[in-house]
Amino acid sequence: MGCKIRTVSAALMLSAVALSAAAGAARAEVGAPQIVEGDQGFGVYCVQVAADYFLDDSNYYATPDGSFGPQTLRVVERFQQQNSLVQDGGVGPLTGTRIWGSVQNHISHVEAGGGSVRTPWGVPLTDCCQVLPTTS
Numbered sequence: 001m002g003c004k005i006r007t008v009s010a011a012l013m014l015s016a017v018a019l020s021a022a023a024g025a026a027r028a029e030v031g032a033p034q035i036v037e038g039d040q041g042f043g044v045y046c047v048q049v050a051a052d053y054f055l056d057d058s059n060y061y062a063t064p065d066g067s068f069g070p071q072t073l074r075v076v077e078r079f080q081q082q083n084s085l086v087q088d089g090g091v092g093p094l095t096g097t098r099i100w101g102s103v104q105n106h107i108s109h110v111e112a113g114g115g116s117v118r119t120p121w122g123v124p125l126t127d128c129c130q131v132l133p134t135t136s
Helices: 010-023 042-055 070-082 093-112 125-130
Strands: none
Touching (some): 042 070, 042 093, 070 093, 093 125
16 A cells, blocks of 8 residues: 655655645655654644544544644544554554555545545645555
């Protein structure tokens, strides 16, 4: 479930640099640092959108705002529980891999309905593969 390597234009690279500055430190997919409570930015937004799509439970909802607070922590722990993962509340490689799978499912669902998925930062949701820690 890894992200395919693709060519990035200079304009996208500049956007990524601007996003990194606005949203915190840049993260690579494999070997990326864990996303934890207190973090902010695009990686957290990806976690929130995916967990919301996967859980489909109003008792476990984190407003997709890119800020990893207590509400997001609770959602991540529930996501981990439902995926038989260690419930530590952090998004490391195992949780990140499952979350990326949920993001892909969400994208497929939206695109099948004729929509497109963009974030508040104007970055396509498909770019979550670049910021979530994954195993492959």
